[in-house]
Amino acid sequence: MHRGRFIVEFSASMAAYMVVLVGSVWFLNISEIEGGWKTVVALTPMLPGAAVALSVMRQVRSSDELQHRIQLEALSLAFAGTALVTFSYGFLENVGYPKLSMFFVWPLMAVLWMVGGLISARRFR
Template sequence: MPKFLLMIVGLTAYASALFISNALLDQGVDSQLVRIVVVLIPMLPAAFICGVCIFAIRKLDEMQRKLQFEALALSFVGTALITFSYGFLEAVGFPRISMFAIWPLMAALWFVGVMIGRLRFG
């Protein structure tokens, strides 16, 4: 199956799992353990999506892998610097930010890294 279709399957499964998880929680779940399991249901397809990304990168040629590696490195260190800096700012009164904000930051920096790499490599 093409990687694009695998990604569509993963994203569809993620959206479905998120909908199911929220619906179950809205009905009310008494047990804390069950609530934890239910709220983490969408992470199964999320893990699948991560696997598809790794599989796709492994299939790239050497130059494209280098570009992706450098983009991911920029994303990793950029996210670390930004989140640590913001953590210090929270200590002086800045509002707390949800951990849900970290993934979009990482993705945006990865995108920036890929664009820089494309300009640099070619």
């Protein structure tokens, strides 16, 4: 995928995600829906979220072998780092640290993926 096309697709998907997220949270706070519909509304941001994931996957799939290697190393760091941090914190919760929401896992993984990408790309310069 051409980089410009990826940026447009990714940005549009992220914008849609943010709009749907804000809309669903707003709707859940003002409405009195119950049961299954509440679940459906809460999960609606995942539709544009899936579009974000697909755009990233298409970009990686269309990249060259060096970029594949850089992304593999970056994702390896993100996967292992996220596992170490989340398990460590899980053990700390057993001794009284406050429980954290699952919402912290993806941002942690994303930050570690970016750090891993920077480290790996720097190695291949």
